[in-house]
Amino acid sequence: MKKVSIIGGGIIGLCSAYYLAKEGHEVVVFDKSDMTDGCSYGNAGMIVPSHIIPLAQPGMMAQGIKWMFDSQSPFYVQPRLNVDLLKWGWQFYKSATPQHVEKSMPALCDLSLLSKELYQDLANESASFFYEEKGLLMLYKTDKTAEEIYHEGKLAEGLGLEVDFLSKEQVAKLETGTKTNVIGGVHYKSDAHLYPQRFMQFIKAELERFDVKIYSNTYVNDFIFRGNTIAGISTDKGVFTTDEVVLATGSWSPELAKKLKISISLLPGKGYSFTLKDQIHKPSIPSILCEGKVAVTPMNTDIRFGGTMEITSTKDTKINQNRLKGIVNTINNFYPDLNITMPKKEDTWFGFRPCTPSGMPVIKKDSRTSNLILATGHAMMGLSLAPATGKIVAELIAGKPTSVDTTMFQ
Ligand SMILES: Cc1cc2nc3c(=O)[nH]c(=O)nc-3n(C[C@H](O)[C@H](O)[C@H](O)COP(=O)(O)OP(=O)(O)OC[C@H]3O[C@@H](n4cnc5c(N)ncnc54)[C@H](O)[C@@H]3O)c2cc1C
Structure with missing residues (x-):
């Protein structure tokens, strides 16, 4: 040994x-x-075999540039003259191809499914981290997003994952915790969630x-x-x-x-979350609010909202209020009855996702x-x-x- x-x-x-x-x-x-x-600790706690498409994908570069000019957008690259950033950006650009996505999908799916099996074993040992298998709802408000999410759902089905394609009425029937204002959703039954802390x-x-x-x-x-x-x-x-x-x-x-x-x-992708404690009225199914890229996770009696990806440096510990406002606005647009207000600075968590260009x-x-x-x-x-x-x-x-x-x- x-x-x-x-x-x-x-x-x-x-x-x-x-x-x-x-x-x-x-x-x-x-x-x-x-x-x-x-x-x-403060992440959204989602276990996501559904996430088979890497961030480096065709169209992401153009979308990322568009988002850089919107202060509330979910994705942002802090522009700076830095060799590591230039290298990362170039490698990201080279990776964002259909061939890369095709090769990545089964690899990510296999790794994720193995992880979920291992989480099941761990959850059998202890209920202390609130592991649940309610799947993941991808919710959307526009036809353009519906088309993208449908396409991704079909790819996941092709890899053997169980996926339901839902109308807005079917979403309302599944999400009984609060009202949703969407045109439809895709439910990945493969996914699970837990309380990270x-x-x-x-x-x-x-x-x-x-x-x-x-x-x-x-x-x-x-x-x-x-x-x-x-x-x-x-x-x-x-x-x-x-x-x-x-x-x-x-x-x-x-x-x-x-x-x-x-x-x-590798560069840090800063993201934020905030957690509302002991909420009776809250979404019941973990969801991604697609147009705003906001993650919503019920965790035992609490609810956590997370989002944004700012490609930055680990020295950047500022909480960008505009981007946080983008998260809050998205939540209220998708869940009209929740009336979420801006969290206080001290109640806002941030973390650095370790992002490779591929x-x-x-x-x-x-x-x-x-x-x-x-x-x-x-x-x-x-x-x-x-x-x-x-x-x-x-x-x-x-x-x-x-x-x-x-x-x-x-
Ligand atoms: C808003 C948000 C939501 C997210 N939601 C999800 C989700 O739903 N599902 C999911 O799968 N992932 C999610 N993630 C991503 C996930 O949180 C990260 O991928 C994961 O936490 C990375 O874990 P890690 O152990 O690699 O890094 P870290 O948790 O950052 O751990 C690295 C550790 O290394 C230590 N360290 C660094 N340098 C040194 C040194 N020189 N000496 C000693 N120690 C050192 C650090 O102190 C740190 O504790 C989310 C992230 C964010 C920001």
Whole structure:
């Protein structure tokens, strides 16, 4: 059994730790934060086998440029003269092809379905994180969006997912929690959801049970090499020896990758959410309000709304009130009886999604360093894909064949 050091205690790092510890490895997790907040905590909690189309898709570049001139739009690239951004933009442009989408779809679908199975296993162990299988409703208000969503639904059906195409009356029959103002919807029965903060608490308790050592508030700043092997991890609390290393540092991955002499093209996609506690009157089915790209998730007695994707830097911690207003307006347009008001600054959460230009996560053994696994870049699907990623990380370390084909995650 090996000593495995995981850098990053977000959902990807912790799920990796879980499957490695289950295999009997001695696992250590390092995180620079106190591990009570961050991208893996305030997200929309959706487990989405339905999301088979990566962000890099035909038409996205033109749409993104249009949105850049709308202060309330759901997508924004902060324009700046920066080599990483230019490189990322060029790679995104090159990836946004029908061929890339075609190859990505089955890979994402397989990874997602594996993750959902693993979530089912975890939910059988504990009800504490409110895992539910109510599917996902894609709601829309315009014929143009209806056409796009219908097309995506048909592609998902082609991959074997169960999809219902609903009229506005059928949407009203399914969504009994509140009135909807839409022209129709698509219901992906494959999807599920959970309460992210509760899941993070659950997985941390499991790690404790397996004697995983967690060093929070510990910043990893460098590596000690012996030939092409990482022999030690240098932190602000001292140096730790290791047999294997897993890099799961989300949006901060490029910084540490540089220390490992590898380049990872990845930028943070900032998004916001706010949660209304103990709501009786609320939507009952997790939904995406398509034109505004707002995610709506009932979580036990609470309801969470999330949205926007601002491609920016991890230093940008400002809450953009205009974009938050865009989220609130979208909610009120789709759910006319909710009367949501602007959340206070202190009640607004933000997180950085780790976005690769191809829209695909990176889950692989590094080709040059003998004992390094990369597990990052899960963008909008990190919660959804975390257990499967963790299982694959454990399989890569054991040198076993992986449960799903990882060619697209290189
Ligand atoms: C508004 C919003 C809604 C979302 N909704 C969903 C959803 O419904 N479903 C879904 O699947 N995904 C969703 N996501 C995406 C999901 O939250 C992310 O993909 C996921 O949290 C990424 O997890 P991670 O572990 O890779 O990164 P993180 O959670 O960011 O963890 C990385 C960790 O690495 C640590 N770290 C970084 N550098 C160092 C260092 N040098 N030393 C030590 N520690 C370090 C950080 O402190 C951090 O804790 C959403 C995201 C947002 C913003």
